[in-house]
Amino acid sequence: MRHKRILVTRYGGPEVIGAIEEDVPAPKAREVRVKVLAAGVGLPDILAREGVHPETPRLPYTPGWDLVGSIDELGEGVTGFELHQTVAAMPIHGCYAQYVCIPQRKLVAVSEGLDAAEAVAVVLNYVTAYQMLHRSAKARSGQRMLIHGASGGVGSAMLQLAKLAGVEMYGTCSAEGAPVVRDLGGIPIDYKNADFVKEIHRLAGDGVDAVFDGIGGANLWRSRDALREGGRVVTYGFQSKMRGGRMAVRSKGRHPIRESAEIGGFIFRNWFKPGRKSMVPYSIQWFMRFKPAWFRHDLRTLLDLLREGRIKPLIAERLPLEEARRAHEMLGAGGVIGKIVLLPNGCVSR
Ligand SMILES: NC(=O)c1ccc[n+]([C@@H]2O[C@H](COP(=O)([O-])OP(=O)(O)OC[C@H]3O[C@@H](n4cnc5c(N)ncnc54)[C@H](OP(=O)(O)O)[C@@H]3O)[C@@H](O)[C@H]2O)c1
Numbered sequence: 001m002r003h004k005r006i007l008v009t010r011y012g013g014p015e016v017i018g019a020i021e022e023d024v025p026a027p028k029a030r031e032v033r034v035k036v037l038a039a040g041v042g043l044p045d046i047l048a049r050e051g052v053h054p055e056t057p058r059l060p061y062t063p064g065w066d067l068v069g070s071i072d073e074l075g076e077g078v079t080g081f082e083l084h085q086t087v088a089a090m091p092i093h094g095c096y097a098q099y100v101c102i103p104q105r106k107l108v109a110v111s112e113g114l115d116a117a118e119a120v121a122v123v124l125n126y127v128t129a130y131q132m133l134h135r136s137a138k139a140r141s142g143q144r145m146l147i148h149g150a151s152g153g154v155g156s157a158m159l160q161l162a163k164l165a166g167v168e169m170y171g172t173c174s175a176e177g178a179p180v181v182r183d184l185g186g187i188p189i190d191y192k193n194a195d196f197v198k199e200i201h202r203l204a205g206d207g208v209d210a211v212f213d214g215i216g217g218a219n220l221w222r223s224r225d226a227l228r229e230g231g232r233v234v235t236y237g238f239q240s241k242m243r244g245g246r247m248a249v250r251s252k253g254r255h256p257i258r259e260s261a262e263i264g265g266f267i268f269r270n271w272f273k274p275g276r277k278s279m280v281p282y283s284i285q286w287f288m289r290f291k292p293a294w295f296r297h298d299l300r301t302l303l304d305l306l307r308e309g310r311i312k313p314l315i316a317e318r319l320p321l322e323e324a325r326r327a328h329e330m331l332g333a334g335g336v337i338g339k340i341v342l343l344p345n346g347c348v349s350r
Contacts, residue, residue, distance in 0.1 A: 004344070006096035006324045009060045011051030011254055013246055014332065017063075017325040024099040027075030031101045034069035034087060037116035039095040040124055041327045041340040042153055043214075043239065048093065049328065050247045051254035055285055057093045063324070064095025064342075066123035068116045078104050086110040088299065090123050092285060096324050098344045108299050111307050117341040118306060121153070121313035125339060126302045127295065128236070128284045129157035133165065135294065136234045136282050137210040141166030144204050146196070146226055147212040148219070149239065150186055151177025153339045158212060159184035160311045170208065172196050180314070180337050200226040207231060215240045216259070220266045220279065227277045233270075235263050236282040245332015314338025318347070 003024045010016050027033045045063045047053035068088045071081055081087065087107040094100055110119050133139045145162060149155040150171020162169040163185040171186040178188035189199045200208055207228035213220055214237030223233045238259040241248055263281060270279040288295040305311045316336045319327050321344040331340055 003098035005062050007060050014325045014328040025101045027101045029076040030104050031075040032071045033073040033101050035072040036067050036069040036344045038068045038120040039064045039342045040066045040120045052247050054256050054260045055092050056256040062094045066090045067095040068120040088123050117315050118313045121339040122302045125153040125157040127298050128154050129161050130298050132234050132282050139165050139167050143209040144168045145210040146170040146208045148172045148215050150181045151337050156314045159186045197222050197225045230276050233279045234282050316340050
C-alpha cells in the first residue's frame with residue numbers, strides 16, 4: 001500500500017515544504033501503525049521548519065507535533081491496544097503523513113465519536129495551556145492572569161481552561177481576535193494599539209498573579225511589569241523573533257538552541273531584579289520526557305473534558321495534507337483564530 005508524506009528537505013520558508021509518495025511503513029516490535037485522521041499545525045512547526053526550534057529534526061524530516069488516528073496495524077508484542085482503536089500521540093515530528101508508526105508507550109486512547117480535529121487540538125495546545133496554568137502557575141480560583149496571543153491556538157485553550165478554574169483572564173490579541181477572546185470569557189487587550197502594561201494596571205490595579213508569555217525578548221520585562229508582587233511570568237516561546245512567519249534575525253544564522261538560551265538569560269537576570277517576581281520556563285517536550293505520568297494524566301483529563309463538552313477547541317481550518325504549505329503560510333501571515341488542522345486521510349465528521 002502507498003501513502004503520502006510531507007517532507008522538508010532544507011530549512012527555510014513555506015516553499016521548502018514538499019510531498020512524497022512511498023510504501024506505508026511497517027510497525028516494528030511494540031509499535032503500532034496509525035492511520036492519521038488529524039495532524040495539528042502550530043507555531044513550533046514553523047520554528048522547526050526555520051531550523052530554530054530546540055526540537056528541530058535533522059534533514060530531511062516530516063513535520064507535525066501531534067496526531068489523532070486509528071490503529072491500522074499492530075507490531076509484535078503490542079498489548080492493551082486493538083485494531084481500529086482511536087489514539088492520540090505527540091511524537092514531536094512526523095505527523096504530516098497518511099500513516100505513521102509510533103511506539104505503544106507514546107499512545108493515549110481517545111474515546112470513539114470525538115471529532116479528530118478537535119481532539120488533536122487538545123494534544124499540543126491544551127496540554128501546554130493546562131500544564132502552564134496548573135503546574136507552572138499553580139492557578140487558584142479568584143486569581144487574575146494574562147495570556148499573550150489569546151486568540152491563537154494555545155491562547156484560546158488557556159482562556160477556556162482558566163474559566164473552568166475560576167481564574168479571571170486578560171488576553172492580548174489584535175483587534176480581529178477581540179470578539180473571540182470576549183466570547184471565551186477573557187478581557188481583550190489590543191496589543192497593536194494599546195500598552196498592555198498600562199491596561200493591566202488600569203483594569204487590575206496592582207497587577208496580575210501570572211503572565212503566560214510566548215512572545216519572548218524584551219516583552220518578558222514588560223510582562224514582569226504587569227505582575228503584582230509575588231507574581232510569576234511563565235515564559236514558553238519567542239514569537240517576537242518572527243516576522244510574517246519567517247525568522248526575523250537572519251544575520252546570526254540558524255541555531256536550534258540560541259533563542260532558548262536567550263530565554264535562560266532573561267530568567268537568570270530576573271533573579272537580580274528588585275521585587276518578588278519570579279520567571280519560570282515551560283516546555284511541553286521536557287515535561288513529557290521528565291514527567292511522562294503528568295503528560296498522560298493531563299492529556300486524559302483534557303480528552304475527558306472534551307468528551308463532556310466542557311472545552312471546545314476553536315478549529316481555524318481543516319485542510320488536506322497536500323495543503324501543508326498553505327497551512328504554514330496562513331499561520332505565518334497571522335490573524336488565525338484557533339488551530340489549523342490537516343486531515344491526511346480526507347474529511348472526518350465534525
Ligand atoms: N513551550 C512550549 O511547550 C510550547 C508549546 C506550544 C506552543 N508554544 C509556543 O506558544 C506560542 C503560541 O503558539 P500557537 O501555536 O498558539 O500560535 P498561534 O496560534 O499562531 O497564536 C499566536 C498568537 O499570538 C498573537 N501575537 C503575535 N504577536 C503578538 C504580540 N507581540 N503580543 C500579543 N500577541 C501576539 C497572534 O495574533 P495575531 O496573528 O492576530 O497578531 C496569534 O493569535 C508560540 O510561541 C509557540 O512557539 C510553546
